[in-house]
Amino acid sequence: MSRPTAHEVLAAVLQIRDGHLQVLAWQRAREPDAGRWALPGGRLRDDEDVEASVRRQLAEKVDVREIAHVEQLAVFSDPDRVPGPRTVATAFFGLVPSDADPALPADTAWHRLADLPPTAFDHALIVRDARERLRAKLSYTNLGFALAPHEFTISELRALYVGALGHPVSATNLQRVLTRRGLLQPTGAIAPPGPSGGRPAGRFRFTDRSLRVTDAFAVLRPPGEVARSAVP
Amino acid sequence: MSRPTAHEVLAAVLQIRDGHLQVLAWQRAREPDAGRWALPGGRLRDDEDVEASVRRQLAEKVDVREIAHVEQLAVFSDPDRVPGPRTVATAFFGLVPSDADPALPADTAWHRLADLPPTAFDHALIVRDARERLRAKLSYTNLGFALAPHEFTISELRALYVGALGHPVSATNLQRVLTRRGLLQPTGAIAPPGPSGGRPAGRFRFTDRSLRVTDAFAVLRPPGEVARSAVP
Numbered sequence: 329m330s331r332p333t334a335h336e337v338l339a340a341v342l343q344i345r346d347g348h349l350q351v352l353a354w355q356r357a358r359e360p361d362a363g364r365w366a367l368p369g370g371r372l373r374d375d376e377d378v379e380a381s382v383r384r385q386l387a388e389k390v391d392v393r394e395i396a397h398v399e400q401l402a403v404f405s406d407p408d409r410v411p412g413p414r415t416v417a418t419a420f421f422g423l424v425p426s427d428a429d430p431a432l433p434a435d436t437a438w439h440r441l442a443d444l445p446p447t448a449f450d451h452a453l454i455v456r457d458a459r460e461r462l463r464a465k466l467s468y469t470n471l472g473f474a475l476a477p478h479e480f481t482i483s484e485l486r487a488l489y490v491g492a493l494g495h496p497v498s499a500t501n502l503q504r505v506l507t508r509r510g511l512l513q514p515t516g517a518i519a520p521p522g523p524s525g526g527r528p529a530g531r532f533r534f535t536d537r538s539l540r541v542t543d544a545f546a547v548l549r550p551p552g553e554v555a556r557s558a559v560p
Numbered sequence: 561m562s563r564p565t566a567h568e569v570l571a572a573v574l575q576i577r578d579g580h581l582q583v584l585a586w587q588r589a590r591e592p593d594a595g596r597w598a599l600p601g602g603r604l605r606d607d608e609d610v611e612a613s614v615r616r617q618l619a620e621k622v623d624v625r626e627i628a629h630v631e632q633l634a635v636f637s638d639p640d641r642v643p644g645p646r647t648v649a650t651a652f653f654g655l656v657p658s659d660a661d662p663a664l665p666a667d668t669a670w671h672r673l674a675d676l677p678p679t680a681f682d683h684a685l686i687v688r689d690a691r692e693r694l695r696a697k698l699s700y701t702n703l704g705f706a707l708a709p710h711e712f713t714i715s716e717l718r719a720l721y722v723g724a725l726g727h728p729v730s731a732t733n734l735q736r737v738l739t740r741r742g743l744l745q746p747t748g749a750i751a752p753p754g755p756s757g758g759r760p761a762g763r764f765r766f767t768d769r770s771l772r773v774t775d776a777f778a779v780l781r782p783p784g785e786v787a788r789s790a791v792p
Contacts, residue, residue: 333565333567335567378637403650416610468700
């Protein structure tokens with residue numbers, strides 16, 4: 329037999345801010361784990377599923393229209409993950425484009441993943457899994473759209489990939505690969521030279537702003553169909 | 561406020577049998593949904609997380625050593641997904657290589673996804689999601705290893721991909737793509753000609769039997785590192 333289990337949803341919302349991958353968290357005012365930083369979320373209500381719940385609870389912290397992508401990450405279910413009654417968490421991850429700067433409640437702030445303050449419960453594990461999911465999906469999907477503004481130069485896009493991946497990326501190679509896969513298109517606009525001068529740079533956008541696998545083996549595609557499978 | 565919620569785990573275990581994608585299910589003897597076919601699984605126990613729970617419960621239906629891959633699929637949490645007390649399900653999907661033929665309890669059988677008998681609750685949705693996850697991951701990971709025997713001819717491998725994908729696949733292209741990505745290696749063995757004669761066929765194996773993304777953009781890889789990211 330098993331006793332009743334509470335269910336909560338939690339979201340690791342990520343954004344590249346100031347060139348660094350950052351996560352949205354709020355500081356707990358009450359025990360347990362008072363003073364520590366927690367991911368947005370809370371109890372699943374009787375009348376909602378986990379997707380509706382995470383959107384409702386995110387809306388209490390941030391303008392959800394600013395979130396370009398949300399997906400289920402994983403279930404966190406260690407019997408001792410939180411004190412008190414057993415609580416299973418469905419964790420989500422979300423992405424906010426770099427040009428958004430949503431208003432936040434007083435208890436809520438962005439934190440660099442490389443320099444996280446003390447986090448509540450198992451939330452640091454959820455943040456780590458979200459970062460790994462983001463890094464993996466940048467490599468085989470068009471998910472960069474959810475980190476980027478609607479228009480950008482290759483140099484700006486490169487900075488977002490570097491911030492997300494945490495290692496150097498060649499702007500030339502990035503442009504070549506994304507273009508070859510049909511993910512990028514020039515807007516026709518030209519960005520003025522930066523403060524250090526140089527040539528004006530062309531501006532680009534993602535061709536698609538919903539998630540798709542960008543390199544399903546051509547050989548595995550259904551005949552006559554563009555790869556656009558459900559993306560786990 | 562929310563009332564306590566029960567939590568269950570369920571697994572869609574898939575195998576290519578007789579050239580068709582099939583799923584393991586057991587026939588419910590009792591109401592609700594008596595006579596309908598259900599996925600293996602059940603209540604999460606107090607002392608286990610969802611991964612331990614799904615392995616324990618699968619072991620009651622099938623020799624779990626025969627399962628080459630298991631991963632979390634998604635949470636199914638519609639408030640009315642099952643009658644009675646609210647129950648949130650963490651669904652998994654598992655893959656059994658085509659040469660395994662595990663002993664099954666009397667109430668349990670394999671069923672073709674293309675011709676499923678009446679299924680219990682929302683289990684048909686879970687099966688559908690498992691199929692989509694499998695198809696997507698065949699396109700950007702080495703997950704074919706979990707459908708295939710340790711050694712196989714290209715013709716045998718092609719039949720597995722056709723069964724999983726549900727559309728024609730060229731053996732020549734499949735061999736070319738998988739070889740170019742370093743997923744296949746010849747074993748040196750030669751299969752005897754089939755009943756219809758023809759040339760003896762070389763035998764192959766997957767170079768790796770744990771999941772990895774096979775085409776992380778080279779440009780996005782950390783310098784000097786082979787792509788082997790956490791695969792969502």
